[in-house]
Amino acid sequence: MNHQITRSTVxxxxxxxxxxxxxxxxxxxxxxxxxxxxxxxxxxxxxxxLATLWNxxxxxxxxxxxxQQAYVGLGGYVLFSAALFAGVHPLAAIPLAGAAAAxxxxxxxxxxxxxxxxxxxxxxxVVAEVFRxxxxxxxxxxxxxxxxxxxxxxxxxxxxxxxxxxxxxVALALGVGCLVLVWLLLRSRIGLALTAIRDSEIASxxxxxxxxxxxxxxxxxxxGLTAMIGALISLQKLRVSPDASFSxxxxxxxxxxxxxxxxxxxxxxxxxxxxVYFLLREFLADYxxxxxxxxxxxxxAIMLVAPKGIWGYVAAxxxxxxxxxxxxxxxxx
Amino acid sequence: xxxxxxxxQGILVGxxxxxxxxGLSLIFGVMxxxxxxxxxLIVLAAYAAMVVVKATGLHPxxxxxxxxxxxxAFGYALQRLILNRTLGRDLLxxxxxxxxxxxxxxxxxxxxxxxxxxxxxGGALETASFQLAGISVGYLPLLMFAVAVAVIAGLQFLFYRxxxxxxxxxxxxxxxxxxxxxxxxxxxxxxxxxxxxxxVAIAGVFxxxxxxxxxxxxxxxxxxxxxxxxxxxxxxxWGTLAGGVILGxxxxxxxxxxxxxQVLAGHVAFLLVxxxxxxxxxxxxxx
Amino acid sequence: xxxFLAIENLQSFYGxxxxxxxxxxxxxxxxxxxxxxxxGAGKSTLLKTICGLVSGKGAIRWKGTxxxxxxxxxxxxxxxxxVPEGRRLFPSLSVEENLILGGQVGRPGPWNLKAVCDLFPxxxxxxxxxxxxxxxxxxxxxxxxxxxxxxxxxxxxxxxxLGLAPIVIKDxxxxxxxxxxxxxxxxxxxxxxxxxxxxxxxxxxxAEGRVSLAGKPGACHRDQISAAYFGT
Numbered sequence: 089m090n091h092q093i094t095r096s097t098v099x100x101x102x103x104x105x106x107x108x109x110x111x112x113x114x115x116x117x118x119x120x121x122x123x124x125x126x127x128x129x130x131x132x133x134x135x136x137x138l139a140t141l142w143n144x145x146x147x148x149x150x151x152x153x154x155x156q157q158a159y160v161g162l163g164g165y166v167l168f169s170a171a172l173f174a175g176v177h178p179l180a181a182i183p184l185a186g187a188a189a190a191x192x193x194x195x196x197x198x199x200x201x202x203x204x205x206x207x208x209x210x211x212x213x214v215v216a217e218v219f220r221x222x223x224x225x226x227x228x229x230x231x232x233x234x235x236x237x238x239x240x241x242x243x244x245x246x247x248x249x250x251x252x253x254x255x256x257x258v259a260l261a262l263g264v265g266c267l268v269l270v271w272l273l274l275r276s277r278i279g280l281a282l283t284a285i286r287d288s289e290i291a292s293x294x295x296x297x298x299x300x301x302x303x304x305x306x307x308x309x310x311x312g313l314t315a316m317i318g319a320l321i322s323l324q325k326l327r328v329s330p331d332a333s334f335s336x337x338x339x340x341x342x343x344x345x346x347x348x349x350x351x352x353x354x355x356x357x358x359x360x361x362x363x364v365y366f367l368l369r370e371f372l373a374d375y376x377x378x379x380x381x382x383x384x385x386x387x388x389a390i391m392l393v394a395p396k397g398i399w400g401y402v403a404a405x406x407x408x409x410x411x412x413x414x415x416x417x418x419x420x421x
Numbered sequence: 422x423x424x425x426x427x428x429x430q431g432i433l434v435g436x437x438x439x440x441x442x443x444g445l446s447l448i449f450g451v452m453x454x455x456x457x458x459x460x461x462l463i464v465l466a467a468y469a470a471m472v473v474v475k476a477t478g479l480h481p482x483x484x485x486x487x488x489x490x491x492x493x494a495f496g497y498a499l500q501r502l503i504l505n506r507t508l509g510r511d512l513l514x515x516x517x518x519x520x521x522x523x524x525x526x527x528x529x530x531x532x533x534x535x536x537x538x539x540x541x542x543g544g545a546l547e548t549a550s551f552q553l554a555g556i557s558v559g560y561l562p563l564l565m566f567a568v569a570v571a572v573i574a575g576l577q578f579l580f581y582r583x584x585x586x587x588x589x590x591x592x593x594x595x596x597x598x599x600x601x602x603x604x605x606x607x608x609x610x611x612x613x614x615x616x617x618x619x620x621v622a623i624a625g626v627f628x629x630x631x632x633x634x635x636x637x638x639x640x641x642x643x644x645x646x647x648x649x650x651x652x653x654x655x656x657x658x659w660g661t662l663a664g665g666v667i668l669g670x671x672x673x674x675x676x677x678x679x680x681x682x683q684v685l686a687g688h689v690a691f692l693l694v695x696x697x698x699x700x701x702x703x704x705x706x707x708x
Numbered sequence: 709x710x711x712f713l714a715i716e717n718l719q720s721f722y723g724x725x726x727x728x729x730x731x732x733x734x735x736x737x738x739x740x741x742x743x744x745x746x747x748g749a750g751k752s753t754l755l756k757t758i759c760g761l762v763s764g765k766g767a768i769r770w771k772g773t774x775x776x777x778x779x780x781x782x783x784x785x786x787x788x789x790x791v792p793e794g795r796r797l798f799p800s801l802s803v804e805e806n807l808i809l810g811g812q813v814g815r816p817g818p819w820n821l822k823a824v825c826d827l828f829p830x831x832x833x834x835x836x837x838x839x840x841x842x843x844x845x846x847x848x849x850x851x852x853x854x855x856x857x858x859x860x861x862x863x864x865x866x867x868x869x870l871g872l873a874p875i876v877i878k879d880x881x882x883x884x885x886x887x888x889x890x891x892x893x894x895x896x897x898x899x900x901x902x903x904x905x906x907x908x909x910x911x912x913x914x915a916e917g918r919v920s921l922a923g924k925p926g927a928c929h930r931d932q933i934s935a936a937y938f939g940t
Contacts (some may be wrong), residue, residue, distance in 0.1 A: 198696075206512065207647070213644065386523040387517060388522065587809055590801055603781045603784045605813060
């Protein structure tokens with residue numbers, strides 16, 4: 089044979105090593121970083137996770153959801169309910185929230201999957217609104233104003249330093265975990281199926297790819313993971329409220345901008361996008377509404393000029409991939 | 422006769438929801454585009470009416486004379502300069518661009534007009550009413566409903582009995598072949614969006630008279646319009662009217678049970694229809 | 709002496725894929741050119757490139773103007789009409805509306821609704837019916853009529869006989885001479901070689917995006933055509 093099929097390149101292997109070292113360094117942050125640093129990295133991790141998941145849903149499975157905030161809020165509310173009414177340890181409540189959301193996603197998917205394309209998107213938004221309005225009816229959880237995490241529950245997380253470190257590690261684990269999970273998923277046969285579906289539903293259907301099944305599975309998986317992130321967020325903020333926990337701006341608009349600007353349909357895209365988002369926020373957040381106007385304009389500009397986002401452009405131009413999911417043919421000459 | 426009153430009021434407000442929805446339906450029919458900023462454009466029209474009223478002292482309804490052409494011109498420009506460039510096989514670009522547009526509109530309105538709640542004064546029309554079978558029917562809601570019916574009838578006439586409507590239908594069927602017939606796709610889409618924003622202008626002015634409005638009301642109006650379209654059935658403008666009415670009545674009944682349940686009741690009605698009759702109640706057997 | 713239609717070294721592309729590799733041909737007023745070749749040879753692609761539906765490099769000169777890069781709606785205004793492969797009528801429009809739309813471009817000439825209905829009487833009967841409710845042969849008549857309504861000087865007929873019964877095909881081809889009577893040129897793409905050559909004054913055979921043979925139907929030997937068709 090005069091060729092060899094590989095999955096990685098020198099660049100990708102280098103990137104892998106660098107990433108690993110970075111994760112180790114970040115894991116040690118509670119020892120070298122301040123509270124503010126932990127908070128920032130934790131937030132970064134959360135947005136990276138949300139963006140990676142939305143990218144999987146929209147960029148690969150073709151399910152453009154504008155309602156993921158439903159699960160972010162659901163995660164928070166399930167955690168608070170479990171901690172307040174069932175005495176579950178807050179950290180243990182995180183996977184619980186994930187499971188609850190995955191269950192909830194089954195009937196939701198059955199409903200919204202009846203809609204196509206952009207109507208599907210708005211449908212998911214309606215579902216999120218329903219969740220928000222229902223949450224506002226829950227007097228035991230503060231009704232329309234929400235509630236803060238009571239002291240006795242907060243105490244379960246230990247002293248301030250311990251609490252901050254644990255929440256930080258969970259955030260980091262979710263961020264890195266989602267990234268790795270999505271990467272592995274896309275390298276697997278399911279990933280191949282997703283790429284086939286993305287390129288042509290008709291063709292892949294005729295080849296026997298179970299499109300509906302794959303889409304359902306991805307939707308439910310993403311719902312569960314998003315809820316886990318939402319549960320963590322409620323711990324970071326020590327609070328839930330209908331408007332904040334189910335905020336379309338915080339948990340969908342920003343996430344979509346991150347993915348679009350970074351590069352939809354690539355693994356590296358959400359990483360780049362989150363970095364750009366946080367940089368912009370650093371420099372422009374003081375300007376309030378102008379910052380949001382700029383984000384909106386930037387998203388439009390990218391979509392019109394470079395629809396594959398920053399990373400998409402880079403990858404196409406130089407043919408590089410840091411976290412490869414495809415195969416390469418190396419010709420032996 | 423509380424129940425009857427609730428239903429009648431619900432039917433009348435359904436007219437406003439149908440106005441929200443008619444533009445959505447039209448644009449989706451012609452170019453398979455769903456504009457996420459649709460609701461925000463309705464709010465933009467409301468603010469435009471406010472500016473016109475302040476500047477000219479006209480009655481809000483009279484401001485339509487200026488607001489409608491303004492919004493139509495804006496729609497034509499928006500379509501030709503931005504949205505036309507997103508149309509194609511891929512579903513993401515128009516969705517994401519219109520999403521970006523939505524954010525820009527909301528924050529632009531916020532920056533220009535602050536978050537204060539506004540309302541336009543409809544004068545005597547707002548409170549005047551007459552008695553019908555023991556129910557107090559307001560002239561404003563009745564007018565809203567009548568205008569909605571007129572707009573939908575007008576759109577139907579346009580689509581099925583005029584050359585422009587023929588061009589819309591042909592472009593919607595097969596844009597490539599339509600171009601082979603001499604139709605300029607870019608211009609046709611521009612006219613469709615102009616028409617849509619004309620309807621949006623009417624909806625916005627009525628919204629402004631009927632209730633308070635602020636820069637962030639857009640998404641809510643989009644959702645009501647969308648629910649009316651889905652309940653009524655894709656592809657049918659009269660179905661959209663029916664959808665609006667059903668939504669209005671559902672919301673009214675919900676509010677009767679508990680004022681906090683008004684919007685939720687509408688969502689529930691929508692989800693029920695989606696579950697039981699996913700194609701809507703009066704769909705066109707279309708692609 | 710400027711040719712009606714002059715195509716020089718035309719290369720057509722679908723994205724990165726090159727479908728035509730340098731096609732050259734000329735056409736005079738009133739000429740009927742048959743374009744034959746196997747499936748995928750590039751016949752439809754050539755017609756679509758002339759109409760502006762497919763992008764290309766090289767030159768397509770129509771009465772002196774270069775058509776490449778122009779949008780389809782401008783090209784039809786200059787007198788070239790396509791009867792698309794598979795008819796592609798507008799399902800939301802009636803037969804009459806389909807025809808009227810064909811005249812949208814408003815060029816002067818002998819063809820109007822009445823003239824088209826004289827050519828194909830069945831269309832007058834079915835004028836109010838939704839276009840796609842007609843039989844295959846009748847739809848083909850609507851498609852031809854629709855193209856005629858723009859009063860073209862060059863009509864491009866893409867696979868007229870596709871999916872039609874032989875007797876229907878015969879009927880349609882019998883009416884072709886009336887179409888080309890007033891000096892209208894035509895390019896006829898056909899899988900059925902015999903029928904195509906019988907209807908045309910000259911022909912071109914394409915194989916894998918290149919011209920493999922060109923000439924007059926009578927002047928070429930059967931074996932020559934066969935070889936050119938199959939690219940042997």
